[in-house]
Amino acid sequence: MVAAVGARPVFADVNPKTFTVDTADVERLITPRTRALIPVHLYGQPADISGLARLASRHKLKIIWDAAQAHGAQFSGRDVGSFPDAVCYSFYPTKNMTTGEGGMITTSNRSLAAELRLLRSHGESGRYRHVRLGFNFRTTDVASAIGLHQLRRLPKAVRARQRNARILAKGLTGIPGLQTPEFVPGTTHAFSLFTICVDASRAGISRDELARALSLRGVQSAVHYPLPVHRQPVFRGYGRDRDFPASSRLAKTVLSLPVHPGVKDEDLRYIVRSVREIVKA
Ligand SMILES: Cc1ncc(COP(=O)(O)O)c(C=O)c1O
Numbered sequence: 001m002v003a004a005v006g007a008r009p010v011f012a013d014v015n016p017k018t019f020t021v022d023t024a025d026v027e028r029l030i031t032p033r034t035r036a037l038i039p040v041h042l043y044g045q046p047a048d049i050s051g052l053a054r055l056a057s058r059h060k061l062k063i064i065w066d067a068a069q070a071h072g073a074q075f076s077g078r079d080v081g082s083f084p085d086a087v088c089y090s091f092y093p094t095k096n097m098t099t100g101e102g103g104m105i106t107t108s109n110r111s112l113a114a115e116l117r118l119l120r121s122h123g124e125s126g127r128y129r130h131v132r133l134g135f136n137f138r139t140t141d142v143a144s145a146i147g148l149h150q151l152r153r154l155p156k157a158v159r160a161r162q163r164n165a166r167i168l169a170k171g172l173t174g175i176p177g178l179q180t181p182e183f184v185p186g187t188t189h190a191f192s193l194f195t196i197c198v199d200a201s202r203a204g205i206s207r208d209e210l211a212r213a214l215s216l217r218g219v220q221s222a223v224h225y226p227l228p229v230h231r232q233p234v235f236r237g238y239g240r241d242r243d244f245p246a247s248s249r250l251a252k253t254v255l256s257l258p259v260h261p262g263v264k265d266e267d268l269r270y271i272v273r274s275v276r277e278i279v280k281a
Helices: 023-029 049-058 110-120 141-172 207-216 245-253 265-280
Strands: 062-066 086-090 103-106 124-126 194-198 254-257
Touching: 023 049, 049 062, 141 194, 141 265, 194 207, 194 245, 207 254, 207 265, 245 254
Parallel strands: 062 086
Antiparallel strands: 086 103, 194 254
């Protein structure tokens, strides 16, 4: 979206343990031309909200948080959707809640909220009165009805994800070369994804070999994501002059295991047992 509005995205590397943006790397990249930060609460793990907010305030930057995977995540006891300046959500079907397709922006800034409402519906300020150019980004009534129902179910769904994640993390602890998700004190991970890292040299098996072996046992896994954003063809030229060692390594080692609310205790036990047997073999 940054490039789509004619601005220039500048990529920063991530913290290899939390998978969220590395605040120190962001700081090094800030120039007088920087206008905003867009940290992602990846997999449902809140980014370093206090560190990034301090940075933004010091350099007079706006923050647009990407909470597309973090419905229900918290930072210092506060929902990630409540931090300034704006927070973007996705309601794509794989997310913690869905409307089929669609999304939402939350903000406590009244004038920004008014501007966003205008943009949503062709700049219409009152019935058939248009004060600026806008778009048709309205959510349909049908999608909204689904969303309201999903929203009521969200707290329970997130609790189920967190419970499943704790069981998986405990079961998979202590396997050489296998890193389980970080539980950062003071934050509540929403576990849209439960993503492990496989260090082939220590585990004796590569991420892709583990995925294939799990698949043969009927356990679905997925790679989020195989191609770092600076390697995406669309961003050819952006960030190619830099190294992103953590992102590049993670693209080769991450593997997401089933964590959604439909996964039963016996499934979790089966997943843990399968990973342990495959890695040992
Ligand atoms: C972290 C992140 N940001 C942005 C998006 C884009 O959301 P949407 O597909 O609803 O535009 C997604 C989901 O696909 C996502 O996971």
